[in-house]
Amino acid sequence: VTDEDLDELKACIELGFGFDSPEVAVDQRLSDTLPALELYCAVNKQYNDIISKSARSLPAVSDCDSSPPPANIFCSGDSPQVMKTRLRRW
Template identity: 45%
Template sequence: MGEVEQRVQLQEVETKLQQHIALAEEALNKRKRCLSKQLSMCVAPRDIAWERKKKQEGRTRTRTRRNSFHVCDDVTDDDLHELKGCIELGFGFNEEDGQTLCDTLPALDLYFAVNRQLSPVSTPHSRPSSSFGSPTNAPSQPPPDSDSWKICSPGDDPEHVKTKLRHWAQAVACSVMQSH
């Protein structure tokens, strides 16, 4: 093989190498565009959720009567999801000690209201669980009036009623989870 033939082969190899590099750069550029597009799609819902949570935290919460279910007006699905996660991780809440956490976990108000309403009815003769306070240690409370059991009133917006019922059911589920 002569020197000329070697140079020709070397030039062909260099040309093929440059073509492969160009193809690799093109593929890399396509991947970068797809990746950045997917990233931007993920950021938008997170930012929306953050703004919603920030607005919610900025509002002042008004406390209603202790035996009322109206405490769930300010509770969101995210709040109940946080409470459920805490219970799943093994955290227990009792009303006496848990009041200081109500600003951190807004769903605790609803959770405590559900416990107040359901504990005497669901377990009248059983031993209470120490994880959410025992009715025998607490002072006896008079039976709640019929208004305290109302989740909605006539004429309420059906979507609002549906949301309140869903939140109440989730709080009941959290109460049952913690008692087992």
């Protein structure tokens, strides 16, 4: 898998194509088209497994103990670029 393969997969994800379903096996034709897809799926599965295990090990938090949600960092008229910039800063 080359840097170019990773850039190509990243561009597909940024365009809105989703490859997140761990239940679905990667289609060989799609894998041939996007060589980095199998790597992405393997890393994504491992990450989801770790998150799932850590979430099960944390004690439950009651509503009164939880902190308030963060302030809204987006405004309704913001462009996607402004939203990305604010999200990076947040």
